[in-house]
Amino acid sequence: xxxxxxxxxxxxxYKKHDQAEEFLALRGVNLKVKIGEFLVVIGHNGSGKSTxxxxxxxIYLPKEGEVIVNGxxxxxxxxxxxxxxxxxxxxxxxDNQIVATIVEEDVAFGPENMGVEPKEIRKxxxxxxxxxxMEEYSKHAPHLLxxxxxQRVAIAGILAMKPKCIILDEPTAMLDPSxxxxxxxxxxxxxxxxxxxxxxxxxxxxxxxxxxxxxVMDDGKIVAEGTPREVFSxxxxxxxxxxxxxxxxxxxxxxxxxxxxxxxxIITIDELVEELCQLR
Amino acid sequence: MSIKVxxxxxxxxxxxxFEKTALDNVSFEIxxxxxxGLIGHTGSGKSTxxxxxxxxxxxxxxEIYIDDECITAKGVDLKRIRQLVGLVFxxxxxxxxxxxxxxxxxxxxxxxxxxxxxxxxxxxxALSIVGIDYDKYKDVSPFDLxxxxxRRVAIAGVLAMQPKVLILDEPTAGLDPKxRDEILQxxxxxxxxxxxxxxxxxxxxxxxxxxxxxxxxxxxxKNIIQGTPKEVxxxxxxxxxxxxxxxxxxxxxxxxxxxxxxxxxxxITVSEAKDAILKALRREKK
Numbered sequence: 001x002x003x004x005x006x007x008x009x010x011x012x013x014y015k016k017h018d019q020a021e022e023f024l025a026l027r028g029v030n031l032k033v034k035i036g037e038f039l040v041v042i043g044h045n046g047s048g049k050s051t052x053x054x055x056x057x058x059i060y061l062p063k064e065g066e067v068i069v070n071g072x073x074x075x076x077x078x079x080x081x082x083x084x085x086x087x088x089x090x091x092x093x094x095d096n097q098i099v100a101t102i103v104e105e106d107v108a109f110g111p112e113n114m115g116v117e118p119k120e121i122r123k124x125x126x127x128x129x130x131x132x133x134m135e136e137y138s139k140h141a142p143h144l145l146x147x148x149x150x151q152r153v154a155i156a157g158i159l160a161m162k163p164k165c166i167i168l169d170e171p172t173a174m175l176d177p178s179x180x181x182x183x184x185x186x187x188x189x190x191x192x193x194x195x196x197x198x199x200x201x202x203x204x205x206x207x208x209x210x211x212x213x214x215x216v217m218d219d220g221k222i223v224a225e226g227t228p229r230e231v232f233s234x235x236x237x238x239x240x241x242x243x244x245x246x247x248x249x250x251x252x253x254x255x256x257x258x259x260x261x262x263x264x265x266i267i268t269i270d271e272l273v274e275e276l277c278q279l280r
Numbered sequence: 281m282s283i284k285v286x287x288x289x290x291x292x293x294x295x296x297x298f299e300k301t302a303l304d305n306v307s308f309e310i311x312x313x314x315x316x317g318l319i320g321h322t323g324s325g326k327s328t329x330x331x332x333x334x335x336x337x338x339x340x341x342x343e344i345y346i347d348d349e350c351i352t353a354k355g356v357d358l359k360r361i362r363q364l365v366g367l368v369f370x371x372x373x374x375x376x377x378x379x380x381x382x383x384x385x386x387x388x389x390x391x392x393x394x395x396x397x398x399x400x401x402x403x404x405x406a407l408s409i410v411g412i413d414y415d416k417y418k419d420v421s422p423f424d425l426x427x428x429x430x431r432r433v434a435i436a437g438v439l440a441m442q443p444k445v446l447i448l449d450e451p452t453a454g455l456d457p458k459x460r461d462e463i464l465q466x467x468x469x470x471x472x473x474x475x476x477x478x479x480x481x482x483x484x485x486x487x488x489x490x491x492x493x494x495x496x497x498x499x500x501x502k503n504i505i506q507g508t509p510k511e512v513x514x515x516x517x518x519x520x521x522x523x524x525x526x527x528x529x530x531x532x533x534x535x536x537x538x539x540x541x542x543x544x545x546x547x548i549t550v551s552e553a554k555d556a557i558l559k560a561l562r563r564e565k566k
Contacts, residue, residue, distance in 0.1 A: 043456075044456040044457070044458055044459070045426060045427050045428060045455065045456045045459060046426055046427075092454060146321070146322050146323055147322045148322075170454065173453060173454045174453055174454065175322065175483070176320075176321045176322045176483045176523055176524070177321075177483060177485065177523065177524055177525040178321060178523030178524070178525075179321075179322060179523070203455070203456050203457060203460075205457075206528070242456060242457060242458030242459075243456070243457050243458070244457035246528065247486065247527065247528035247529055247550055248528060248529070248532060250550055251529060251532070251550050251553055251554060251557075254550065254551075254554045255554055255557060255558065258554065258558055260557075260558070260561070269528065269531055269532045269535055270535070272532060273532065273535045273536055273539060276536060276541070276557065276561075277536075277539050279561055280540075280561070280564055
């Protein structure tokens with residue numbers, strides 16, 4: 001088995017209140033996420049990103065098709081807790097995810113509910129807080145932390161359950177620039193050093209630049225996918241879908257439109273500098 | 281309307297072990313019709329500051345003048361001040377509560393005791409500013425709208441009070457790029473047309489670089505830097521050390537200049553960078 005997640009032709013719909021017709025949020029999604037992959041999902045609000053992510057830990061079950069997580073079908077109710085332990089979720093608002101009044105107790109909440117031995121819990125909490133660089137704050141009250149710190153505590157809470165995969169649904173939407181950086185660096189580190197599969201949903205295109213693969217969703221379907229370079233070179237498609245590209249990619253696109261002979265798949269500052277230096 | 285803040289200090293829970301100085305001797309002036317970007321890391325005092333500007337919080341010491349009226353003095357009619365200074369909170373869509381878009385936006389003007397005709401014209405005006413089609417949406421439940429639309433309806437509710445100063449606390453947080461651009465474009469047009477004084481609290485350096493006439497930078501309760509965006513973004517190292525950043529193109533310009541390009545260091549937007557790079561390359565060709 002080399003896939004962490006397999007999503008096979010999934011359809012999902014729900015009724016919006018006082019409307020007779022069912023709204024189809026997912027219309028035949030196929031996606032395979034490899035073990036250890038760093039996948040970014042982008043798409044405008046309402047494109048189906050969050051609905052898709054909630055299928056991966058069985059919060060939603062597909063109307064049609066199937067979702068296999070770590071070899072387990074999400075329709076198999078007897079596997080529900082194993083699935084949720086394999087694939088943990090982090091949401092947008094850190095304040096909605098923190099349950100305890102002390103950081104280390106919050107991180108221990110997951111493993112405690114799983115019935116893990118107290119000794120083992122202590123070990124897991126310590127190493128989870130270390131992994132997100134919050135060990136100094138283990139005795140602090142979460143509400144006094146900054147947004148970025150709270151979000152890292154939320155990630156530690158997931159880590160303490162030893163997941164194989166973490167799904168993050170716009171984890172930086174409410175954070176300031178440094179908080180955003182802290183969280184993204186933490187995610188990248190967990191992916192590289194711990195080999196945890198990452199599925200990151202975001203509206204900040206700069207966060208997608210280092211991913212292994214980017215998937216673009218629109219109207220409940222996957223409309224483009226590829227390396228960040230392949231996806232961001234489709235500036236016009238992304239704009240048409242109401243999405244952004246990183247500022248340097250946009251600048252490179254504008255320069256090319258004005259007649260400069262430069263590559264269209266530029267996604268970092270260094271690449272644009274190099275290209276422009278060659279034109280002199 | 282102009283705003284003048286003199287030596288504003290605000291302490292939480294004075295006299296307890298939890299006493300904290302949220303605003304520390306803040307002074308600044310905003311001219312009538314200016315567009316101000318207020319930036320600073322989470323917890324730097326931005327939200328506390330703006331809640332003082334319409335009298336929701338009372339300073340521990342210091343004064344605030346709106347035009348020439350001291351709103352921190354005793355006996356001030358705060359109801360009137362709050363009409364003049366409209367405040368749009370973070371996630372304003374959480375405050376939607378009525379059955380229809382019309383009812384929600386008209387709630388404020390109705391409470392002002394205005395007549396039906398005036399209320400209708402204000403609702404029409406406010407919805408047109410935020411780009412929501414009046415005839416199509418007036419009878420729709422606000423809860424059936426998309427996230428971006430909900431937020432724009434909530435902003436319209438504040439606009440319908442016809443404030444002279446509009447303060448928006450992170451109006452684009454959590455929106456997708458299209459929703460974000462729509463709201464920012466609405467605010468930009470509003471400022472152009474009405475010459476309203478606008479204060480935009482934001483975590484996006486790119487957005488304030490595009491929109492604001494002046495920036496105020498908060499750090500640990502103090503306003504440590506202010507000036508035009510170009511002036512403020514010259515302080516790259518200071519801004520980074522206090523948890524902020526500068527627009528990505530600014531880093532690009534710095535790298536290019538290290539390689540011998542001679543671009544203006546004050547470039548902060550994509551279109552400025554584009555023009556400068558094209559000009560520099562053409563000059564060299566000649």
